[in-house]
Amino acid sequence: MFQKFFQRKRRGGDRDGVPCRSASHHLEKNVSYIEQALFPSDDVKKRALSFQGRKGILLYIESLTDQKVIQKNIIEPLTRNHSDELDHLFTSVELKRENDLEKGIAALLKGMCLYFLDGHKDFLVIGAKASYVRDISEPENEYVVRGPHNGFVEDLTHNLYAVRKLMESPNLRVRYMHIGRVTQTKVAILYLQDVANPRLIKEVERRLKDISADMLMSPGFIQEFMEDKTFSPFPQILITERPDRTVSNLMDGRVAIMADGDPTALIVPVTLFAFYQSVDDYHSRWMVGSFVRMIRLLSFLVAFQLPAFYIATVSFHPEILPVDLVFRLQGSISHVPFPPLLEVIFLELIFELLRESGIRLPSRVGQTIGIVGGLVIGDAIVRTGLVSYPTTIVVALTAIASFVVPSNEMSGAVRFLRFPLMFFAAMYGYYGISFGLMMISMHLCKLESFGTPYLAPLAPLRLKDMKDTFLRFPIWTLSQRPHDPHPKRMTQETVSRSWKRRDQRKK
Amino acid sequence: MTSEKSSISPVQMALFIIQTQIGVGILSLPSKVHMIAKGGGWISVLISGIVVQVLIFIMWALMKRFPNSTVYEISSQIFGNFLGKVVNFAYTGYFITVGVFVMVSFSDVLNRWMLPKTPRWAVLVLMVVAGIYLARGNIRMMARYYVLTSFLILLLILLVTYGFVDVDFTLMFPIQEAGWGNIVKASKDTFTAMYGFEMLLLIYPFVEGKSRGKLKAAFFANLFVTLSYTFTVFICLIAFNPEQLRLISEPVLYLIRRYQLYMVHRPDLIFINIWATTIIVTAASYYYAAATGLASLFGSRNHSKWVPYAVLCCFVVSLIPQTSSGMVKLSKFVDIAAYVFLHGLPLMLLVLSYLLKKKERGTA
Numbered sequence A: 001m002f003q004k005f006f007q008r009k010r011r012g013g014d015r016d017g018v019p020c021r022s023a024s025h026h027l028e029k030n031v032s033y034i035e036q037a038l039f040p041s042d043d044v045k046k047r048a049l050s051f052q053g054r055k056g057i058l059l060y061i062e063s064l065t066d067q068k069v070i071q072k073n074i075i076e077p078l079t080r081n082h083s084d085e086l087d088h089l090f091t092s093v094e095l096k097r098e099n100d101l102e103k104g105i106a107a108l109l110k111g112m113c114l115y116f117l118d119g120h121k122d123f124l125v126i127g128a129k130a131s132y133v134r135d136i137s138e139p140e141n142e143y144v145v146r147g148p149h150n151g152f153v154e155d156l157t158h159n160l161y162a163v164r165k166l167m168e169s170p171n172l173r174v175r176y177m178h179i180g181r182v183t184q185t186k187v188a189i190l191y192l193q194d195v196a197n198p199r200l201i202k203e204v205e206r207r208l209k210d211i212s213a214d215m216l217m218s219p220g221f222i223q224e225f226m227e228d229k230t231f232s233p234f235p236q237i238l239i240t241e242r243p244d245r246t247v248s249n250l251m252d253g254r255v256a257i258m259a260d261g262d263p264t265a266l267i268v269p270v271t272l273f274a275f276y277q278s279v280d281d282y283h284s285r286w287m288v289g290s291f292v293r294m295i296r297l298l299s300f301l302v303a304f305q306l307p308a309f310y311i312a313t314v315s316f317h318p319e320i321l322p323v324d325l326v327f328r329l330q331g332s333i334s335h336v337p338f339p340p341l342l343e344v345i346f347l348e349l350i351f352e353l354l355r356e357s358g359i360r361l362p363s364r365v366g367q368t369i370g371i372v373g374g375l376v377i378g379d380a381i382v383r384t385g386l387v388s389y390p391t392t393i394v395v396a397l398t399a400i401a402s403f404v405v406p407s408n409e410m411s412g413a414v415r416f417l418r419f420p421l422m423f424f425a426a427m428y429g430y431y432g433i434s435f436g437l438m439m440i441s442m443h444l445c446k447l448e449s450f451g452t453p454y455l456a457p458l459a460p461l462r463l464k465d466m467k468d469t470f471l472r473f474p475i476w477t478l479s480q481r482p483h484d485p486h487p488k489r490m491t492q493e494t495v496s497r498s499w500k501r502r503d504q505r506k507k
Numbered sequence B: 001m002t003s004e005k006s007s008i009s010p011v012q013m014a015l016f017i018i019q020t021q022i023g024v025g026i027l028s029l030p031s032k033v034h035m036i037a038k039g040g041g042w043i044s045v046l047i048s049g050i051v052v053q054v055l056i057f058i059m060w061a062l063m064k065r066f067p068n069s070t071v072y073e074i075s076s077q078i079f080g081n082f083l084g085k086v087v088n089f090a091y092t093g094y095f096i097t098v099g100v101f102v103m104v105s106f107s108d109v110l111n112r113w114m115l116p117k118t119p120r121w122a123v124l125v126l127m128v129v130a131g132i133y134l135a136r137g138n139i140r141m142m143a144r145y146y147v148l149t150s151f152l153i154l155l156l157i158l159l160v161t162y163g164f165v166d167v168d169f170t171l172m173f174p175i176q177e178a179g180w181g182n183i184v185k186a187s188k189d190t191f192t193a194m195y196g197f198e199m200l201l202l203i204y205p206f207v208e209g210k211s212r213g214k215l216k217a218a219f220f221a222n223l224f225v226t227l228s229y230t231f232t233v234f235i236c237l238i239a240f241n242p243e244q245l246r247l248i249s250e251p252v253l254y255l256i257r258r259y260q261l262y263m264v265h266r267p268d269l270i271f272i273n274i275w276a277t278t279i280i281v282t283a284a285s286y287y288y289a290a291a292t293g294l295a296s297l298f299g300s301r302n303h304s305k306w307v308p309y310a311v312l313c314c315f316v317v318s319l320i321p322q323t324s325s326g327m328v329k330l331s332k333f334v335d336i337a338a339y340v341f342l343h344g345l346p347l348m349l350l351v352l353s354y355l356l357k358k359k360e361r362g363t364a
Helices: A002-016 A027-038 A067-080 A101-109 A156-166 A198-210 A218-226 A243-251 A272-276 A279-283 A286-315 A323-333 A340-360 A363-384 A389-402 A408-428 A430-446 A463-468 A498-506 B010-021 B025-065 B071-079 B081-113 B120-136 B139-166 B180-193 B197-206 B211-239 B242-247 B251-257 B267-297 B307-318 B324-355
Strands: A044-048 A056-061 A095-098 A112-117 A123-127 A172-179 A185-192 A238-240 A255-259 A265-268
Touching (some): A027 A044, A027 A056, A027 A101, A156 A243, A218 A265, A272 A408, A286 A340, A340 A408, A430 B139, B025 B180, B071 B081, B071 B267, B071 B324, B120 B307, B139 B211, B139 B251, B211 B251
16 A cells, blocks of 8 residues: 555656756856757757847757748747847747746757747747648548548547537536656547546546556557456457547547547447447438347357357257258268368468458558459368368358457457357357357456446346447437436437427427 | 445346246256146146245345345354354355256256267366356346346247147146145145245345345245246146156256257257356356355355355265266255255244344444
């Protein structure tokens, strides 16, 4: 307990208690101090600019600042000399007087310019940040048919703009934190003040503050530092690149975490079913949306059970199938020299290989891989007698099913889980599958994400929230928020279709 | 903090009891009761359901006097430290024995129906691993899982209902063929399939709400189990003729095996696997009970550390009875033990608590 206390104390000191060094009257001393701190870095630029006859020096880092801004907002006013007061001279938005040289260095690294004047004990910090934003494009792994087609980019300010634009609410709160001892990555926590549970916000802040590492790489590092259980194949944080998905989750009372330099938002807390909801469900008609969602949840089951069921059926209980089908299966399988387990694993691994290489290859070569995979492996491997046709069908179906889920992380979890299940099926038949499914479902029952049960609203059962879990009820029936993030306000819609009632009354 | 984390709702308690009650007994129940009660077998099930209701009431009356203690704590409060430990030891032994009974019967069915060549230890290893994983969690996690898997019970009942496709109602008449005496006598056999309601003795202090609501939940649980058992026995009695019922040991499985569900030619295999889940859950309840007993014997508050020991005990003991006569002996022993621990001891504790005027002090 005490040790922990001291540890935290020391860590805190490390981060905030930067040694302070006040500037002196001598211009050269100040400038050389800063140059020493950043030495040797060739992109630190120095330019002498005098003000009212007194010597002055402008310092900036070339790679972080915008040349045009410096020229227009700093150099031009200085040379024209409109005002007597230095503070009123510069036309930059950000302007601050500072005394501490260490803070000056930090500001320099953020893309500010420093202006020192001989004989003055303090110096000016002037904003001239450069920002290079790539074009906004639709996130490649979260395409939708209908709905907005923009995605987050690598610039945090821009991402916040995208969220604020969709939700012009005074209750949207953004809290900054700088995490990573070396990288000092800017991390933003977003939540709705009047909806999100204060306990949840506190918990998120607590876990973020505890991160003490030199480097913070956005989705992966934050995820593993914050997750409840890292020894689990299931992702406990929803990762999305879509502003609309982020906003709708914020409206549920969840918290989004975004980091500078990364186009993803991490959303907590989540449930298993959140991974199977897509923005598309809400843009299509509710019957169609429900149908598609059912298909998606079915794919969850197919993706990790089908190979196991196939192995168990073929090697333990062929009698469960109609007789002629059994004969046909056996006829095809008897040519293959391996047991079904090896056969399936062999093909599954080949598929994983193809998938992984498909990501790395440029799209033009990717087509070649498709041909090699589809034709050479799919057809030739069966003709050679290494794999049977039914196995190919099973593996192909599993592959398709595993990509239906609109979250890359969950798709990975599902693809990974089928291997242990296949082993149990090969050892015990259906009983092994029962066991494997039991272990997975027990694990899911035990899992919690920031205090929210992972399987909510299924376990613990809450029928009210079922409206938006397996099915997607018409939006006007979803008048209450989902209960799992424990929002402060439950009502999210009242009677939007009251016009209809009024019409009926008139008749 | 711990009390908040380990409390469950009355509905969860009801499902906890239902899941523990529905166990290995049901598969062979119809032929067992038919042997004695003939066509009136389903009435025997109802009778034993009523008996269980009475027992639940006794247990509830006892627990109501000690709303914050499990049966282990109650016995040491009434009998004193030493004698209480002896009683607790006996209770732990009882729970381990029932756990063994569940495991042995389960592996027996599995060996005969699905995995003829798999040795018993191999079948039980999976059960043990799943049981440990489940029983180690706190009671709320367990309850969550029990609620989740109770959907499977509905599925099982649905599969049994399908048996209606080919029945002959005349087979059950005359109902009193064996005489009312035999019908009552057969309810004794049904009682074996009803074990599990004793979980009330252990989970009662963790349930939120008023004692009346808890009693209702326990009653409802038993009502559900009794009715679904009656339903199953009833269908089996009208689906098979007496000669068949005498020959087959698991009529429920044969009932499901009789028909084909489109592609599935052996629905009984599916039934067994769903049923396996409820059996593993039943066993996990007993592991939990035994582990709590061990924890109280060694004066520790945390049961999860003792789960592996309790399960290991069950596992080793369950490998002993290899012959069918050994199994019969085991089931006889369990029956006798049940009389002591389900009828005798709770009643005795209740009477003693009234006589000695012992009651939990300072109840919140």
